[in-house]
Amino acid sequence: MEKVLPDKSGYFGIFGGKFVPxxxxxxxxxxxxxxxxxxxxxxxxxxxxxxLSEYGGRPTPxxxxxxxxxxxxxxxxxxxxxxxxxxxxxxxNNTLGQALLARRMDKRRIIAETGAGQHGVxxxxxxxxxxxxxxxxxxxxxxxRQALNVFKMELLGAKVIPVSSGTKTLxxxxxxxxxxxVANVRxxxxxxxxCVGPHPYPMMVRDFQSVIGKEVKRQIREKEGRLxxxxxxxxxxxSNSLGLFHPFYDDAVKFIGVEAAGLGIxxxxxxxxxxxxxxxxxxxxxxxxLHDSNGQILPAHSVAPGLDYPGVGPEHSFYxxxxxxxxxxxxxxxxxxxxxxxxxxxxxxxxxxxxxxxAHLRKMTKDTNKNEIVVLCLSGRGDKDVEIVKR
Amino acid sequence: xxxxxxxxGQLKREGRKALITFITAGDxxxxxxxxxxxxxxxxxxxxVELGVPFSDPLADGTTIQRASQRALNNKTKxxxxxxxxxxxxxxTEIPLVLMSYLNPVFKYxxxxxxxxCRMMGVDGVIIPDLVPExxxxxxxxARLNELSTIFLAAPxxxxxxxxxxxxxxxxxxxxxxxxxxxGARDKLNSNIIEALRxxxxxxxxxxxCGFGISNPQQARKVSRYSDGVIVGSAIIDLIERSSTRRxxxxxxxxxVASLHHKMVGDYNASRKTx
Numbered sequence: 261m262e263k264v265l266p267d268k269s270g271y272f273g274i275f276g277g278k279f280v281p282x283x284x285x286x287x288x289x290x291x292x293x294x295x296x297x298x299x300x301x302x303x304x305x306x307x308x309x310x311x312l313s314e315y316g317g318r319p320t321p322x323x324x325x326x327x328x329x330x331x332x333x334x335x336x337x338x339x340x341x342x343x344x345x346x347x348x349x350x351x352x353n354n355t356l357g358q359a360l361l362a363r364r365m366d367k368r369r370i371i372a373e374t375g376a377g378q379h380g381v382x383x384x385x386x387x388x389x390x391x392x393x394x395x396x397x398x399x400x401x402x403x404x405r406q407a408l409n410v411f412k413m414e415l416l417g418a419k420v421i422p423v424s425s426g427t428k429t430l431x432x433x434x435x436x437x438x439x440x441x442v443a444n445v446r447x448x449x450x451x452x453x454x455c456v457g458p459h460p461y462p463m464m465v466r467d468f469q470s471v472i473g474k475e476v477k478r479q480i481r482e483k484e485g486r487l488x489x490x491x492x493x494x495x496x497x498x499s500n501s502l503g504l505f506h507p508f509y510d511d512a513v514k515f516i517g518v519e520a521a522g523l524g525i526x527x528x529x530x531x532x533x534x535x536x537x538x539x540x541x542x543x544x545x546x547x548x549x550l551h552d553s554n555g556q557i558l559p560a561h562s563v564a565p566g567l568d569y570p571g572v573g574p575e576h577s578f579y580x581x582x583x584x585x586x587x588x589x590x591x592x593x594x595x596x597x598x599x600x601x602x603x604x605x606x607x608x609x610x611x612x613x614x615x616x617x618x619a620h621l622r623k624m625t626k627d628t629n630k631n632e633i634v635v636l637c638l639s640g641r642g643d644k645d646v647e648i649v650k651r
Numbered sequence: 652x653x654x655x656x657x658x659x660g661q662l663k664r665e666g667r668k669a670l671i672t673f674i675t676a677g678d679x680x681x682x683x684x685x686x687x688x689x690x691x692x693x694x695x696x697x698x699v700e701l702g703v704p705f706s707d708p709l710a711d712g713t714t715i716q717r718a719s720q721r722a723l724n725n726k727t728k729x730x731x732x733x734x735x736x737x738x739x740x741x742x743t744e745i746p747l748v749l750m751s752y753l754n755p756v757f758k759y760x761x762x763x764x765x766x767x768c769r770m771m772g773v774d775g776v777i778i779p780d781l782v783p784e785x786x787x788x789x790x791x792x793a794r795l796n797e798l799s800t801i802f803l804a805a806p807x808x809x810x811x812x813x814x815x816x817x818x819x820x821x822x823x824x825x826x827x828x829x830x831x832x833x834g835a836r837d838k839l840n841s842n843i844i845e846a847l848r849x850x851x852x853x854x855x856x857x858x859x860c861g862f863g864i865s866n867p868q869q870a871r872k873v874s875r876y877s878d879g880v881i882v883g884s885a886i887i888d889l890i891e892r893s894s895t896r897r898x899x900x901x902x903x904x905x906x907v908a909s910l911h912h913k914m915v916g917d918y919n920a921s922r923k924t925x
Contacts, residue, residue: 269784279753281710282816283805283830425716426706438709443831445807530922541753541780542707555758556706593785 265509265575270459270545273581275574278458280438280544287445292460294365299467304360311356312471315389316346318353320472322479322635327605334625335489335632339608340476342500342639349611349640350472350500351453356541359386362449369393370447373437375402375430375496376566376613377409377490378640379453384418386451394418397436401428402565408644427559430569434543454497455573457545462573469503476635477507484633492624493637494586494616495534496566498573501637505585506575515585517576518620524591531560533572534580534587542571548580563592563648564612565580566640594619598637599642599649611640612648654746654774654797655822658697659857659878661726669823669879670695670870670911671859672886673750674903675702675718677727681735683896692745694913700777700881701736703729703751710752710779712834714884717891729755729764733771740772748754748801748822750777765792775799775822783819799823806830806842810849817854823879826850826860835865836883839872847876867913874914882910 266272279289298304308591312318320341329337342350343376355372370392374380380396387394398424403410413420426432434457455462455469473491480488491508493501495517498630505515522530530536533548540549542557550558550570560570579585590598595612598619603609610618617636628634640648652660662669672691676684687700704722708715729751736747749768756764756778768776776798781789783802793800799822804813807830817824826847829840843860850858860873861881870880886903893899 277785278781278782279785281779281805282782282803283710283827285782285805285812286807362662429804431707435707435709439712439832442710445830538758543709543755544780549754551754551758553758554730555755557754583688 265578266459266463270463272575272578273576275547276462276545278544279541279546280458281442283442284445288458288460290365294361295391295460295464298361298364308357308360316352316356317344318471319475322476322483324483328602329603331605332622332625333632335628335634337621338480338488338633338635339638340472340504341633342472342637343608343610343641347378347382347385348643349378349382350469350503351379352385353471353503354453354465354468354499355379355382355386355451358449358451359392362392362451363390365449367447367449368452369444371395371397371437371440371448372451372453373397373430373433374453375433375568376564377402377406377413377644378418378566379420381412382410383451383453384413384416387418388416395421397421397423397433397440399427399429399433400424402430405565405648408643414539420637430565431560432555438543454499455502455575456497456543456545456571462545462575465499466502466506466575469499470506472500472503472637473505473507476504480514480633480635487511487513488633490514490516490632490634491616492518492621492634493557494518494567494611494613494639495572495576496531496534496569497571498576500637502573502575504635504637509584515579516620517585517587518587518617519530519587520559520564520616521565521589521591522563525589529561530589531562531567533570534576534648535589545574547574547577548572561594564616566611566613567616588620590619592614596649597644598622608638609642610638611642612645614639653797653799654744655698655748658746659823662697665718668799668874668914669688669726669859670750670914671698671861671879671881672696672701672907673700673881673883674886674890675704675715675722675878676732676735677704677722677725678887678890679721680725681727681731683899685735685739686896686900687743687903688739688745690900691907692743694904694907695915696745696907698746698748698879700748700750700883701732703732703749705752705755705756708752710832712832712884714835714887715833718887725848729759733767733773736773737771745859746774747772748775748777748799749773749793753778753780762792765796765798768798771798775801777801777825778802783816786819791889801825803827804850806840810853813850814853817856820856822859823859824854825881826877827862828860828873829837829863831862833862833884835888836863839863839869843873844876867909870910871913880914
């Protein structure tokens with residue numbers, strides 16, 4: 261059954277909303293209307309399904325990680341293999357959906373932010389497929405860290421625009437994309453990559469990503485004849501985690517979100533707004549944020565560029581506030597160890613983002629027993645990160 | 652009736668239009684901001700907007716982004732800006748408007764902020780990332796403290812919506828002259844006159860027009876079809892290019908005087924023909 265979250269104004273409890281310059285309000289309204297219509301439109305859903313399977317490689321396997329399960333000695337571990345999606349991460353689920361919507365709205369120009377570059381590559385890919393013009397904003401710090409993805413975006417015909425303001429990472433790339441959108445809103449669709457931003461983005465991105473959880477539900481029933489006990493995923497903005505969690509909202513399944521503790525929570529250099537942040541307003545919605553005593557947004561830090569963000573999706577804030585999900589943190593160092601662990605035990609090189617979820621899984625398995633089942637969202641593959649890990 | 656309403660009332664009676672000048676508080680430091688407010692008033696500004704610096708000013712172009720960054724580098728805080736207003740109130744009765752993104756105000760506490768604004772002598776507040784739909788609580792506490800709630804209307808806002816925005820606005824309605832972020836532009840948006848005429852038909856509230864207005868000719872043109880003109884980035888460009896406080900005050904003062912004379916030139920001409 262479809263959940264009634266968010267409400268009509270785009271709120272998940274007290275979180276969410278539309279905190280944007282007036283110039284964008286009519287575009288958000290249009291997007292909401294077009295999206296709500298497309299949601300019920302069989303021809304749109306069929307087309308999306310076609311691209312997700314024939315082009316994106318869905319459904320992705322739900323893989324029983326026997327070696328890892330034996331090694332950790334607790335619950336049975338299943339990996340949802342989003343790393344096997346076209347472009348190497350779950351991001352394509354959302355970019356195909358939004359690119360199809362943009363075409364419906366007759367907006368021929370796509371802009372997007374990217375941190376790790378995974379969303380940028382997935383956006384450039386969907387744009388190439390559907391013949392849309394594409395420009396990607398990326399912080400200069402991230403351009404340095406993820407050179408391979410920059411090259412890929414350019415190969416796909418996108419223009420990568422370096423952002424050197426502020427912290428030169430994802431947060432500032434979003435600022436710059438919003439500024440572009442404010443100026444070109446009539447002809448341009450902002451293809452936002454996570455469950456953040458003003459309504460309807462958190463809802464829409466979650467819906468497009470929910471294909472992950474829906475598949476897991478079917479697959480785990482086939483393999484185990486029951487639902488899992490735990491779902492676990494890393495949380496940056498929240499798109500892979502909510503994609504996995506949301507379809508299980510009404511089920512007796514524990515949700516575990518893992519944020520980046522960076523160099524350690526006490527160092528102040530982390531990306532854990534749910535764990536230690538306060539309620540604030542960033543990039544169009546009310547949610548937990550990292551800010552100082554004057555309400556200035558603080559720079560985040562994580563070895564995983566996709567988690568390096570001082571905000572988080574409003575639906576996660578709601579899950580935290582209501583206790584629907586539990587949130588934990590994992591340091592850069594622990595994530596790097598988990599990166600090696602999975603590579604060595606299963607022959608799967610994970611991206612550094614889901615390596616955070618793996619690191620927490622490693623810690624929590626001792627509190628689980630062999631009869632329990634945990635599903636971890638392996639949101640992307642690690643090719644992009646080998647340079648970081650080599651250092 | 653607060654100072655903004657009185658000022659627009661007075662200007663209307665005189666057949667004049669408001670010159671509203673914007674600077675970022677704390678750029679390059681709060682002492683200069685103090686001097687600039689008084690200097691701009693002396694040279695003809697009718698209302699002064701003080702920008703509260705924010706780490707993520709997503710409605711602003713590069714000029715105001717840099718000003719914001721300079722002010723933050725000086726550790727300019729909202730509470731210091733409120734104190735500055737208190738000090739200014741000992742010297743001037745010019746209407747003062749704060750322009751702040753929502754998060755610093757939210758962190759301060761909406762009600763506490765509104766109360767302090769009133770105590771310190773702020774007359775109105777503009778929050779560029781707060782649309783009326785999200786402003787219920789803000790409207791309540793602002794009304795309670797007699798602060799003008801100035802909302803923005805944009806070229807992408809349908810007229811029906813502008814009517815509603817005007818309904819929630821007090822002091823004046825801020826019409827964004829172009830589809831884009833703040834920053835000086837060589838040319839005005841070609842639809843601006845048409846848009847202002849249409850807006851004046853749906854509201855009796857004063858309408859001030861800003862974004863992109865960067866020279867006296869543009870200010871004069873826009874002021875003919877509105878009740879006021881807001882100039883920001885062009886002033887901040889001068890602050891950025893001036894190397895000493897004296898130079899800042901002189902250059903900004905001269906520029907404000909030139910805006911004022913061009914706008915008042917119209918007023919004097921219309922008085923002669925009467």
